[in-house]
Amino acid sequence: MRKNSTSFLRIDAGVIGIMWKREMLRYMRDRSQIFGAISRTVLWLVILGYGLGAALREIEGYSYAQYILPGVVTLNILFSALQCAISLVWDREVGLLRSVIISPAPMLSVTLGKLFGGATIATLQGAIPLLLIPFLGLRTSPLALGSALVVMFFMGIALTAFGIIIASRLKTFEGFGAISNGIIQPLYFLSGSIFPLRGVIGGVGFLDIPTHLRDELRQLGIFAIGGGWVVQLPFFIQVLVYINPVSYQLDLLRYVLLNFEQLPLAADLAVTFGLAPVLAVLAAWSIERMLRKRQ
Amino acid sequence: MGAAVVATGVSYRYGDHVAVDDLNLTVENGEFFAILGPNGAGKTTFLNMLMTVTRPQSGRVTIMGHDVVTDTPEVRRALGVVFQDPALDDRLTARENLDIHAVLYALPRKERRNAVDRALSWAELDQVQSRAVRTFSGGMKRRLELARALMHKPSLLLLDEPTMGLDPQGRRHLWERITSLREQGMTVVMSTHNLVEAESCHRVAIIDKGRLIATGAPAALIAELGSSAASLEDVFIALTGKQLFDDSATGRDGMMSFARQGGEFTR
Numbered sequence: 001m002r003k004n005s006t007s008f009l010r011i012d013a014g015v016i017g018i019m020w021k022r023e024m025l026r027y028m029r030d031r032s033q034i035f036g037a038i039s040r041t042v043l044w045l046v047i048l049g050y051g052l053g054a055a056l057r058e059i060e061g062y063s064y065a066q067y068i069l070p071g072v073v074t075l076n077i078l079f080s081a082l083q084c085a086i087s088l089v090w091d092r093e094v095g096l097l098r099s100v101i102i103s104p105a106p107m108l109s110v111t112l113g114k115l116f117g118g119a120t121i122a123t124l125q126g127a128i129p130l131l132l133i134p135f136l137g138l139r140t141s142p143l144a145l146g147s148a149l150v151v152m153f154f155m156g157i158a159l160t161a162f163g164i165i166i167a168s169r170l171k172t173f174e175g176f177g178a179i180s181n182g183i184i185q186p187l188y189f190l191s192g193s194i195f196p197l198r199g200v201i202g203g204v205g206f207l208d209i210p211t212h213l214r215d216e217l218r219q220l221g222i223f224a225i226g227g228g229w230v231v232q233l234p235f236f237i238q239v240l241v242y243i244n245p246v247s248y249q250l251d252l253l254r255y256v257l258l259n260f261e262q263l264p265l266a267a268d269l270a271v272t273f274g275l276a277p278v279l280a281v282l283a284a285w286s287i288e289r290m291l292r293k294r295q
Numbered sequence: 296m297g298a299a300v301v302a303t304g305v306s307y308r309y310g311d312h313v314a315v316d317d318l319n320l321t322v323e324n325g326e327f328f329a330i331l332g333p334n335g336a337g338k339t340t341f342l343n344m345l346m347t348v349t350r351p352q353s354g355r356v357t358i359m360g361h362d363v364v365t366d367t368p369e370v371r372r373a374l375g376v377v378f379q380d381p382a383l384d385d386r387l388t389a390r391e392n393l394d395i396h397a398v399l400y401a402l403p404r405k406e407r408r409n410a411v412d413r414a415l416s417w418a419e420l421d422q423v424q425s426r427a428v429r430t431f432s433g434g435m436k437r438r439l440e441l442a443r444a445l446m447h448k449p450s451l452l453l454l455d456e457p458t459m460g461l462d463p464q465g466r467r468h469l470w471e472r473i474t475s476l477r478e479q480g481m482t483v484v485m486s487t488h489n490l491v492e493a494e495s496c497h498r499v500a501i502i503d504k505g506r507l508i509a510t511g512a513p514a515a516l517i518a519e520l521g522s523s524a525a526s527l528e529d530v531f532i533a534l535t536g537k538q539l540f541d542d543s544a545t546g547r548d549g550m551m552s553f554a555r556q557g558g559e560f561t562r
Contacts, residue, residue: 104368
């Protein structure tokens with residue numbers, strides 16, 4: 001028994017690398033996934049962003065399309081990470097995973113390869129909305145973009161691991177619809193992605209102010225001027241947003257991209273960088289448990 | 296090192312259903328060994344125990360002297376496995392599938408490319424090595440899996456219904472590849488439905504309802520029953536009092552017979 005557990009935990013860079021490469025090859029040959037990310041970007045960022053943006057003139061000084069940009073990035077990461085994780089069920093029943101399971105390769109490394117693959121794909125999928133930054137009137141620095149990719153990768157790890165924990169408990173492939181509606185959407189809607197926790201909405205003014213003046217006002221802590229509503233979410237939604245870990249990850253991403261945060265930055269950092277390794281370990285354990293309980 | 300496979304008093308049950316019932320079996324090195332039995336006889340459950348997927352609930356199984364429960368890594372290195380249904384990544388090419396295997400079995404980096412090349416030409420798939428596996432026929436997939444199972448030079452090959460579901464040509468082609476291993480002295484344990492294949496093995500174990508009914512050389516088993524037995528199927532009928540195949544039709548059989556009758560045009 002002792003021998004088994006040590007071989008399970010052994011880290012094998014070659015195995016991690018080949019499982020990562022497998023995920024990447026599968027991604028590159030599957031156009032539908034990229035199409036999904038593009039269509040979500042167009043739907044949410046362009047259509048909703050500008051459509052609803054016509055009514056909600058601004059949120060804390062950001063146009064609505066600018067405000068939801070990090071949310072759309074998050075949505076793409078959520079879809080991609082959970083899709084990658086859910087492929088585990090298929091792979092276990094009729095795919096390559098059955099031959100991986102009976103190989104001498106350490107399962108922790110197999111899981112890590114899958115996780116890193118899922119996180120890399122999630123980062124690439126999440127980067128698609130970022131291509132629209134120049135058209136949204138946002139100015140970002142290479143440093144901000146680089147930090148955003150790091151945050152996105154950690155989100156990808158945490159969410160792929162979360163998906164693996166769920167997928168390893170699924171018996172059939174039919175649960176996928178439920179996953180998409182019952183998990184992705186609540187995590188997305190309750191993360192402050194499309195409406196702020198609190199803040200000044202609407203109004204006229206800030207967007208019309210020349211850029212250099214806007215920057216100066218921001219440095220003074222003034223994010224919006226002009227007429228508008230001060231919005232505070234109902235208490236129960238606030239609670240749901242506060243317990244949703246995606247809120248903190250998204251808030252960090254928004255801080256990095258827009259220099260605007262709604263939650264304590266320390267909490268954002270702790271959740272984003274603390275959750276990923278914890279969930280990764282739990283995911284590896286879930287896969288091991290799934291294999292052990294198989295029959 | 297001991298015998299290739301030693302199973303002593305092995306049992307496994309799913310709830311009330313006894314899949315494998317106190318099975319005792321030895322396979323010697325260099326043997327071609329067939330496990331014959333109807334659907335649901337416990338063949339796959341038994342093979343799953345040999346390949347360390349299922350743990351025996353009682354009894355003990357050793358492969359090349361290594362216990363499947365306590366020495367799992369050694370057992371896994373010693374085994375080459377071909378599953379009943381393809382266990383390939385459909386979206387990857389033949390070469391990429393073999394590359395993964397080379398890494399999982401920790402083949403030395405310098406030898407990987409050679410091993411993959413050799414496997415591809417052994418499976419006669421070098422012409423199509425860059426095509427996605429999902430474009431392959433059933434026979435091509437099975438040959439690829441067989442070549443993959445041999446890449447790390449296993450000392451025991453486990454084949455679960457290797458030729459099931461293949462067309463006659465694919466079946467013949469694959470069987471040629473399998474018999475070529477016999478000349479090289481490979482130890483092979485296969486579960487099968489196919490009498491011709493079973494009769495060409497060194498020894499056969501006949502299993503029904505999880506119990507071992509008879510083992511021995513096919514010719515000896517047939518001879519034991521005297522002149523009335525002409526094939527292993529007759530042996531099976533004589534021992535169990537029922538047909539080997541028509542025990543219960545699977546969903547696929549039903550669909551196939553429906554298609555033979557003219558399918559939807561008959562309605």
